[in-house]
Amino acid sequence: MRKPRLLYVPFWATYVFLYAPIVVLVVMSFNAGGSPYSFEGFSLKWYGEFAANAEIRRGLVNTLIVAAGTTVLSTVLGTLMAVGLARHSRSRLLDAIGVLPAVLPDLVLGIGLLLFYVWVQLSLGLHSVVLAHTVFGTAFVAAVVRTRLTHADTSLEEASRDLGATPVATFFRITLPQLAPGIAAGALLAFTLSVDEFVIAFFTSAPTEPTLPIVIYSMVRFGVTPEINALATVLLAVSFSVVIAAQRMTRLTESFS
Amino acid sequence: MTRSAVVPGAAATARPRRSRALGRLVFLAPGLAYLVAFLLIPLALLLSYTVFRRGRFGGVVHEVTGENFTRLLDPLYLDVVLESLKLATIATVIALLVGYPTAYLITRLPSRWKTVALVAIVLPFWTNFLVRIYAWIVLLSGPGLVNGALGAVGLGPFELLYHSGAIVTGLVYSYLPLMVLPLYAAIEKLDPQLREASANLGATPARTFFSVTFPLTLPGVATGCLFVFVPCFGNFIIPELLGGGRSIMVGNLIRDQFLKARDWPFGATLTLALLAVLIVLLLVQAWSSRRA
Amino acid sequence: MLQITGVSRRFGDVTALADVSLEIRQGEFFALLGPSGCGKTTLLRILAGFESPDAGTVTLDGADLLGRPPHRRPVNLMFQSYALFPHMTVAKNVAYGLEREKLPRAEIRSRVGEVLEKVGLSAMAGRRPQQLSGGQRQRVALARAIVKRPRLLLLDEPLSALDKKVRAEMQLELKRLQHEVGITFVVVTHDQEEAMSLADRIAVFSAGRVEQVDEPVALYQRPRTPFVAGFVGENNLFGGRACSVGLAADGLGVLPGSSDMPDGTSALLAVRPERVRLAPADAVADAPGVLRGEVADVSFYGGVSHVSVTVPGRQEPVLAAVQGATRTLPGERVALSWAPEDGVLVPQ
Numbered sequence: 001m002r003k004p005r006l007l008y009v010p011f012w013a014t015y016v017f018l019y020a021p022i023v024v025l026v027v028m029s030f031n032a033g034g035s036p037y038s039f040e041g042f043s044l045k046w047y048g049e050f051a052a053n054a055e056i057r058r059g060l061v062n063t064l065i066v067a068a069g070t071t072v073l074s075t076v077l078g079t080l081m082a083v084g085l086a087r088h089s090r091s092r093l094l095d096a097i098g099v100l101p102a103v104l105p106d107l108v109l110g111i112g113l114l115l116f117y118v119w120v121q122l123s124l125g126l127h128s129v130v131l132a133h134t135v136f137g138t139a140f141v142a143a144v145v146r147t148r149l150t151h152a153d154t155s156l157e158e159a160s161r162d163l164g165a166t167p168v169a170t171f172f173r174i175t176l177p178q179l180a181p182g183i184a185a186g187a188l189l190a191f192t193l194s195v196d197e198f199v200i201a202f203f204t205s206a207p208t209e210p211t212l213p214i215v216i217y218s219m220v221r222f223g224v225t226p227e228i229n230a231l232a233t234v235l236l237a238v239s240f241s242v243v244i245a246a247q248r249m250t251r252l253t254e255s256f257s
Numbered sequence: 258m259t260r261s262a263v264v265p266g267a268a269a270t271a272r273p274r275r276s277r278a279l280g281r282l283v284f285l286a287p288g289l290a291y292l293v294a295f296l297l298i299p300l301a302l303l304l305s306y307t308v309f310r311r312g313r314f315g316g317v318v319h320e321v322t323g324e325n326f327t328r329l330l331d332p333l334y335l336d337v338v339l340e341s342l343k344l345a346t347i348a349t350v351i352a353l354l355v356g357y358p359t360a361y362l363i364t365r366l367p368s369r370w371k372t373v374a375l376v377a378i379v380l381p382f383w384t385n386f387l388v389r390i391y392a393w394i395v396l397l398s399g400p401g402l403v404n405g406a407l408g409a410v411g412l413g414p415f416e417l418l419y420h421s422g423a424i425v426t427g428l429v430y431s432y433l434p435l436m437v438l439p440l441y442a443a444i445e446k447l448d449p450q451l452r453e454a455s456a457n458l459g460a461t462p463a464r465t466f467f468s469v470t471f472p473l474t475l476p477g478v479a480t481g482c483l484f485v486f487v488p489c490f491g492n493f494i495i496p497e498l499l500g501g502g503r504s505i506m507v508g509n510l511i512r513d514q515f516l517k518a519r520d521w522p523f524g525a526t527l528t529l530a531l532l533a534v535l536i537v538l539l540l541v542q543a544w545s546s547r548r549a
Numbered sequence: 550m551l552q553i554t555g556v557s558r559r560f561g562d563v564t565a566l567a568d569v570s571l572e573i574r575q576g577e578f579f580a581l582l583g584p585s586g587c588g589k590t591t592l593l594r595i596l597a598g599f600e601s602p603d604a605g606t607v608t609l610d611g612a613d614l615l616g617r618p619p620h621r622r623p624v625n626l627m628f629q630s631y632a633l634f635p636h637m638t639v640a641k642n643v644a645y646g647l648e649r650e651k652l653p654r655a656e657i658r659s660r661v662g663e664v665l666e667k668v669g670l671s672a673m674a675g676r677r678p679q680q681l682s683g684g685q686r687q688r689v690a691l692a693r694a695i696v697k698r699p700r701l702l703l704l705d706e707p708l709s710a711l712d713k714k715v716r717a718e719m720q721l722e723l724k725r726l727q728h729e730v731g732i733t734f735v736v737v738t739h740d741q742e743e744a745m746s747l748a749d750r751i752a753v754f755s756a757g758r759v760e761q762v763d764e765p766v767a768l769y770q771r772p773r774t775p776f777v778a779g780f781v782g783e784n785n786l787f788g789g790r791a792c793s794v795g796l797a798a799d800g801l802g803v804l805p806g807s808s809d810m811p812d813g814t815s816a817l818l819a820v821r822p823e824r825v826r827l828a829p830a831d832a833v834a835d836a837p838g839v840l841r842g843e844v845a846d847v848s849f850y851g852g853v854s855h856v857s858v859t860v861p862g863r864q865e866p867v868l869a870a871v872q873g874a875t876r877t878l879p880g881e882r883v884a885l886s887w888a889p890e891d892g893v894l895v896p897q
Contacts, residue, residue: 007358007361007362008362009358010354010355010358010359011358011359011362011363013355014355014356014359014378014433014437015377017355017430017433018377018378018381018430018433019377019381020396021389021392021393021395021396021430022381022384022389022392024392024395024396024402025388025391025392025395028395076287077287077288077291078288080283080284080285080287080288081284081285081287081288081289083284084280084281084283084284084285084288085285087280087284088280088281088284088285089281089285094285094289097289097292097296097297098288098292100292100296101292101296103487103539104296105487105488105490105491105531105532105535106488106491107491107492107493107508107511107512107528107531108300108303108491108528108531108532109296109299111303111511111515111524111525111528112296112299112300112302112303113295113299114515115299115302115303115306115521115525116295116298116299116302118316119302131295132295134291134295135291135292135295135296138288138291138292139292142288167280192383196383196384196385196386198386198387198494199493199494203515213385213386213387216385216387216388216391217387217494220387220390220391220394220498221497221498228388228391229395231388232385232388232391232392235384235385235388236384236385236388239383239384239385240380240383240384242383243376243379243380243383244376247372247376448630448632450628450630450632451632451634453597453599453619453626453628453632454626454628454632454633454634455634455645456598456599456618456619456620457597457598457619457620457622457624457625457626458620458625458645458646458649458693458694458697459620459621459646459649459650459697460620460645460649461620461649462620464649465620468645469634472636473634473635473636
């Protein structure tokens, strides 16, 4: 059939729109001059500048701590919940509670948790951010693992029981290995979401222990400097390679299964 | 014989029941307990604050009052809610108009390029949100590149930053992938033979689109619109960074009630209003996807 | 009426159609028969306008068809999956094509009513496709296509999605409708029984080529290529060289057959199982063309029994079909023979 040529206009416009700002950001990060608007020659000086910035380093460390904690907690809770919801429950209410954190606006969750922490008199710090991020992390891990679970064949578990394996042995030797790619994808998702998350961290962190997005936020608010371009470029490079690696990995696991 | 036939049978029915209860406890309890503690209780707490009076230095005084709700109707706040609705709606419509043709064309690409095109749509979404907004500050600000380009053809300079146009641009930019993905899924799912059948019965390509393709992808349209509208409506970072820091959208207003004005009950009431709008939209979307 | 000349189409390394020429006559019920992947569906899609050939021409009533977009062709297609619009009622589905012709509303309504009556679905006009049975959906798809009164109606495996009983019913129905509306039907099918019972003429396809075009009976009785002999119905095939009384078969001597081929031509002899006469070994005297062997297996199919006989000098057993139940048992020695006119020689 004839290709609708006219549609190529919004199609390419979409990609230009999505990537033009990113390209500008990256190019300007190599600017020798101090203005973020005009390119005055190639230099890596802003990379050195931001690498030496203690504030950024501290934010980065905090973010990695939060993301690691969130990933561990969310992966355990989310995987258990996915199996529970898929195999041990038919309640639609429980299903709804399971996806609620994923659809709730982050602002509402952040404020709710802030009020909750004040109410139970929990001090703010990195732990309070981990507890907050685990709420949506669990929901996303559960969702990812569950799709894997509904595609998985229950007859494998039944075959295992039929061959004399206990429920516990069946879970660890049959169910879990089948779910492994889903769990890995869920964990990666929880980690990435936590690293990027700003709004909830903004409400639930202590001012003395900001995460990296909070550091970026305060830098952006106080004006435009090429240092942010350099930082942004590094972050872009990291997330691009993680996404592409994840894409490769899923394709690899798909080709195995 | 009869005894031994009955007893294992009884054991066989009793064991699954016990193991099911155990399974629920092991698998469901931890996650649900966590979500009750860190999601449902905080939400309930937040909503309960809507009926109390504000404390003098933040917090609440446990005296029941309806004044938070009457304050919602104050034009000062109502206008902000309406403005947020307007901006989120405009952003959603633009995202739909740009996203639909894009998603449509992706479904017609050869499968190799399909994956590439989809990853390219999602990729910016996985980069830091603030970094992407920052990129727009650089592009749109007074001496920025857009004005530079316009100047080169003899236009401007314009004040591109710090007004609602910049906010809408930022909103569309941030959430466009959330529009394209469900649209792509809906169009891809559509049986291509339906389009062929329409052409075979004498419909022009345009007629086929409006009579067959679009109506059958409406659930995808509804989902995409919801995915874009929800984060737009409650957003406070984009209006703050691209809109010039005033309380333009309801998200800013809510944030300010908690962090600046320290009026928690009114902040909670605004949050409830925000949630109410979103719940109505969720119901509309659920209804539209059930009808299809 | 429809003239297909030298049509070819390749998909990468796969040849879907290789220099196909066919003529389809006004009012005919024509079948394109072949195994899946033989190119018959590609030809159908070319006629409907969803594919274009790499070479060749197609004319309808003398006018070029290939230059027209799908929606401007007087050709309608009944899809294998039916492709009913799920968001429209039965009546809306049927009216869709007429609305595109911008006919007055009253006329659309009366024509839709008429055609739904014809296929026996008047009571279902307000239903959605999802609420119909497979057979009913098939009727809607048919009604939607014929209501346009096309010059040519294409049917892609029209009965394949139906279960056996409904299929038999719809076969009769299709034939009746074709008579009633007088439209030329071109049906694509892999089911030879379907093609045989429905069509006036059949084109047998293999690997993108037309093997033979003939009426069903002629196709069955006089296959002209080895593929047709093997594909249409069951046949015992013997390889060898043509001779004056039949075939000089490899390792079996001279077998009776009717031939107009020059002596010595490499050929296949095809004998239908139901034409093979089966007798106890000692009841028949040795003669040229009588084969002797041992019964390997007997299967009973209700109306007929199939007896397969191992014949020395031949790898595959020879199949004989016997009316009703047979008393022949495995292990028995038997003699096989057939009349010369029942052996068909096919050039190889």
